[in-house]
Amino acid sequence: MARDDDTLVQLLTPDGERVDRAVGPDGVEYSVDLTDAEYRGFYRDLVTVRRLDAEATALQRQGELGIWASLLGQEAAQVGSGRALRPQDMVFPTYREHGVLYCRGIDPIMPLSLFRGVDQGAWDPIETRCGMYTIVIGAQTLHATGYAMGITMDGKVGNDDGEAAIAYFGDGATSQGDVNEAFIWSAVYTAPVVFFCQNNQYAISEPIERQTRVPLYQRAAGFGFPGVRVDGNDVLASYAVTRHALDHARGGQGPTLIEAYTYRMGAHTTSDDPSRYRPPAEAEAWRSRDPIARLAAFLGKQQIADESFFAEVDEQARTEAVRLRERVLTMPDPAPDSIFDNVYPHGSPLLDGERERFNAYRKSFEGSAH
Amino acid sequence: MATEALTLGKALNAGLRRALDRDPKVVIMGEDVGKLGGVFRITDGLQKDFGENRVIDTPLAESGIIGTAVGLALRGYRPVCEIQFDGFVYPAYDQIVSQVAKMHYRSRGMVRLPIVIRIPFGGGIGAVEHHSESPEAYFAHTPGLKVVTCSNPSDGYTMIQQAIASDDPIVFLEPKRRYWEKGEVDPEAEAYPLHSARVTRPGTDVTVVAYGPMVRTALDAATAAAEDGRELEVIDLRSLSPLDLAPVYESVRRTGRCVVVHEAPSNVGLGAEIAARVTEECFYSLESPVLRVTGFDTPYPAARVEEEYLPDLDRVLDAVDRTYGW
Numbered sequence: 140m141a142r143d144d145d146t147l148v149q150l151l152t153p154d155g156e157r158v159d160r161a162v163g164p165d166g167v168e169y170s171v172d173l174t175d176a177e178y179r180g181f182y183r184d185l186v187t188v189r190r191l192d193a194e195a196t197a198l199q200r201q202g203e204l205g206i207w208a209s210l211l212g213q214e215a216a217q218v219g220s221g222r223a224l225r226p227q228d229m230v231f232p233t234y235r236e237h238g239v240l241y242c243r244g245i246d247p248i249m250p251l252s253l254f255r256g257v258d259q260g261a262w263d264p265i266e267t268r269c270g271m272y273t274i275v276i277g278a279q280t281l282h283a284t285g286y287a288m289g290i291t292m293d294g295k296v297g298n299d300d301g302e303a304a305i306a307y308f309g310d311g312a313t314s315q316g317d318v319n320e321a322f323i324w325s326a327v328y329t330a331p332v333v334f335f336c337q338n339n340q341y342a343i344s345e346p347i348e349r350q351t352r353v354p355l356y357q358r359a360a361g362f363g364f365p366g367v368r369v370d371g372n373d374v375l376a377s378y379a380v381t382r383h384a385l386d387h388a389r390g391g392q393g394p395t396l397i398e399a400y401t402y403r404m405g406a407h408t409t410s411d412d413p414s415r416y417r418p419p420a421e422a423e424a425w426r427s428r429d430p431i432a433r434l435a436a437f438l439g440k441q442q443i444a445d446e447s448f449f450a451e452v453d454e455q456a457r458t459e460a461v462r463l464r465e466r467v468l469t470m471p472d473p474a475p476d477s478i479f480d481n482v483y484p485h486g487s488p489l490l491d492g493e494r495e496r497f498n499a500y501r502k503s504f505e506g507s508a509h
Numbered sequence: 510m511a512t513e514a515l516t517l518g519k520a521l522n523a524g525l526r527r528a529l530d531r532d533p534k535v536v537i538m539g540e541d542v543g544k545l546g547g548v549f550r551i552t553d554g555l556q557k558d559f560g561e562n563r564v565i566d567t568p569l570a571e572s573g574i575i576g577t578a579v580g581l582a583l584r585g586y587r588p589v590c591e592i593q594f595d596g597f598v599y600p601a602y603d604q605i606v607s608q609v610a611k612m613h614y615r616s617r618g619m620v621r622l623p624i625v626i627r628i629p630f631g632g633g634i635g636a637v638e639h640h641s642e643s644p645e646a647y648f649a650h651t652p653g654l655k656v657v658t659c660s661n662p663s664d665g666y667t668m669i670q671q672a673i674a675s676d677d678p679i680v681f682l683e684p685k686r687r688y689w690e691k692g693e694v695d696p697e698a699e700a701y702p703l704h705s706a707r708v709t710r711p712g713t714d715v716t717v718v719a720y721g722p723m724v725r726t727a728l729d730a731a732t733a734a735a736e737d738g739r740e741l742e743v744i745d746l747r748s749l750s751p752l753d754l755a756p757v758y759e760s761v762r763r764t765g766r767c768v769v770v771h772e773a774p775s776n777v778g779l780g781a782e783i784a785a786r787v788t789e790e791c792f793y794s795l796e797s798p799v800l801r802v803t804g805f806d807t808p809y810p811a812a813r814v815e816e817e818y819l820p821d822l823d824r825v826l827d828a829v830d831r832t833y834g835w
Binding site: 292480487 | 536578614615620655
């Protein structure tokens with residue numbers, strides 16, 4: 140597969156140099172004009188999100204989480220796109236979007252409760268405008284598309300209170316039928332949806348070469364909508380490209396596929412071992428494109444931030460991580476008979492009977508030694 | 510509209526029309542449901558009267574139909590999805606079982622997906638393969654889904670409206686071989702509860718449990734049996750998940766004999782579930798084991814031999830006879 144980096148939309152080089160404008164493969168010119176405070180805000184987000192993720196990985200290693208899907212290396216793609224969203228937009232994540240959730244203002248404990256196994260990731264999707272994590276690969280792209288069709292039916296496109304939906308997925312998901320069906324549906328109904336693919340180069344152990352013979356962003360052309368490849372380790376470009384695609388959708392011009400070209404620095408989840416399937420030099424090469432280091436370099440060179448700012452951000456992130464750890468350790472297990480809750484909105488006689496027998500059985504052990 | 514004789518197909522159409530009329534959030538979506546009115550014409554004329562945003566012709570992809578319905582439901586709509594034939598539902602199976610069925614549970618009740626999935630099911634119309642299957646057990650086995658089926662025009666008219674009004678995701682099975690059979694429909698009649706079984710023909714000797722297309726067959730068998738002096742009690746289950754077996758238990762305690770009839774293969778089918786539960790609840794009342802009359806454990810066969818596969822009134826009567834053999 141061609142890895143044609145010329146097509147990358149980049150606004151911040153790995154060395155921390157600002158690029159004024161970048162033209163995407165879609166012919167659109169991208170730029171950002173941020174205040175110093177906004178640049179610093181991006182940096183704070185990136186560092187915090189990475190620190191919380193590291194804490195979760197540590198918690199898994201200590202047996203406090205059943206499993207963890209780390210976002211290490213993908214912070215810029217998630218923060219950049221997440222900060223481009225408006226409050227009224229609806230997010231449909233897969234299971235690694237901890238950074239997007241953070242930008243959405245969702246309590247960082249929420250995904251951890253899923254991975255700890257005390258619930259199934261139950262933040263309120265309507266209230267937060269962020270769907271639950273979707274573990275079946277690509278299923279949520281159809282949900283996003285249907286939701287976007289509803290936006291159109293509600294007349295919320297092409298006007299001031301316009302809304303859009305965004306679906307997150309990985310490179311592996313592009314092989315799924317559902318993702319291709321979502322592309323078809325969104326195109327033929329001109330649905331206001333953005334497909335944000337984080338191409339982190341691997342689907343567990345299967346490299347991108349096992350998913351496609353063409354660059355993923357080029358797939359969009361075959362479905363009849365724009366595709367753009369952005370440097371996913373560049374928070375500024377990720378922000379600019381997503382903001383443009385969301386505006387495009389809100390304006391009634393239909394979907395965009397964004398391929399955020401990035402790299403998963405860690406394992407797929409804490410259960411696999413990337414040293415079995417990835418050459419060490421590869422991760423090393425990507426380390427030089429680190430999203431946080433490059434923004435730090437830029438902030439330093441431009442004198443937008445000084446050492447005291449960097450130290451303060453680190454300290455704040457550490458404090459948040461410690462708080463998160465304490466909360467995970469004290470999270471109560473759900474009541475045993477809660478397994479019967481919420482199977483159906485209005486209950487079911489079958490389950491009522493099972494719950495009754497289950498509770499009677501448990502009660503029969505009360506007062507016994509075992 | 511006064512009581513009138515309608516085919517099941519027309520009754521379903523009238524029920525869908527009334528649901529669209531009553532609630533602007535109801536949308537119908539599927540392949541060919543718009544201009545064509547569906548391959549069985551169940552949605553005939555609805556797009557013309559309610560527009561392309563209410564009756565949506567979709568691309569040809571079943572997972573897409575259900576997956577986008579999930580998104581529409583999250584947005585506050587009440588999608589009614591048509592799967593063209595039973596054998597085509599499998600590409601949508603993942604969305605139905607992994608997403609539609611579980612979202613209320615996963616979200617601790619914060620998300621409701623009031624989606625109805627209409628599937629014309631079963632054989633007897635001389636169709637080619639994939640057009641005559643009975644996939645009900647797959648869905649009835651899935652917690653979070655409800656599964657219902659109508660056997661006559663009156664139920665078709667009311668049950669489709671009840672299913673659409675329900676907050677549960679519901680697989681709504683329509684017995685396609687009965688689409689053209691007529692019955693009285695009273696639009697003003699009080700609706701029978703959606704998840705309740707009903708004694709369709711009272712009797713004293715053997716309880717025959719059926720649903721969907723086999724209710725007609727069971728009733729025909731009961732008529733024939735009456736000529737031989739046996740009174741069969743026919744119960745139309747109507748709801749396959751949850752099962753309403755209280756009327757069945759009550760009946761079996763009186764008759765002591767029970768025959769379950771369905772078109773689907775017997776192995777791990779609804780009949781097995783019903784037989785097990787009837788045995789647990791009515792053990793001391795039973796004069797014989799609960800027997801099943803079902804399709805065979807083969808793929809649905811070619812049309813020229815489907816009559817051999819499908820339970821008919823003779824096979825029901827044979828099973829009734831066998832319950833007297835113990």
